[in-house]
Ligand SMILES: [Zn+2]
């Protein structure tokens with residue numbers, strides 16, 4: 001068999017092979033570093049061959065002016081392949097495989113977060129060409145850094161302020177408000193929930209979270225399956241919107257690993273999909289880039305209703321064979 005993509009003229013889409021000899025993420029292939037991937041069968045984690053941070057970072061020259069600062073970018077960056085299958089997305093993985101991936105995220109958060117100097121572990125997936133990813137092999141990245149990413153620092157500070165003002169967990173009150181309203185809930189089970197938040201900035205922005213407060217994913221045990229189930233439902237509905245792999249940026253928002261008390265931080269997963277319609281990007285322009293605040297083009301209630309109405313079975317698995 002020759003390894004090639006074949007055009008499906010009726011579906012008007014490419015059929016991608018299970019294995020791609022040029023894919024640096026596929027089992028058995030050699031990466032740019034010269035390392036050969038093992039013939040992995042489940043989740044596969046490796047150190048990024050082009051890390052943006054490293055414990056081997058050399059000392060940097062201090063800027064001449066005291067108004068500026070610089071320091072070595074110390075840390076670890078890793079890649080996590082979800083599956084040996086080149087052509088599957090996270091949405092197409094069975095529930096137990098998604099639970100397995102969540103377990104890997106738990107291990108990575110603990111492993112990397114326990115390293116000295118690591119103040120935060122950012123796990124995220126960039127999916128689709130709309131966010132600059134041309135390789136369809138399902139994978140995410142991990143940045144373990146010597147600083148806390150700005151958005152997380154903001155959420156930590158907001159959560160602490162809210163707790164000292166109200167004696168309550170901010171994210172708990174968000175979940176409560178969403179449940180009371182109900183119009184923006186996408187999926188829910190005993191211990192996990194997914195919703196488009198009242199304050200969404202992107203058309204299809206979705207938060208997925210355990211209902212109980214845990215500051216990071218590694219603190220979940222029996223709730224992990226519920227979380228995987230709700231996550232999977234959201235992913236399937238996303239793909240079913242336009243019968244295409246739905247592009248997004250998906251960060252896990254977890255407490256910093258800086259040794260401080262983060263009991264008011266509620267772990268959650270956020271989806272920031274860049275598309276408003278197929279082939280229509282939400283452009284970040286004057287208000288967003290220039291001013292730093294978002295203009296929202298759509299109503300979260302309408303978008304939640306649309307997403308909720310999508311089937312819970314992935315469109316590709318409906319095809320009769
Ligand atoms: Zn691949």
Ligand SMILES: [Zn+2]
Nearest residue numbers: 155253268270
């Ligand atoms: Zn968040």
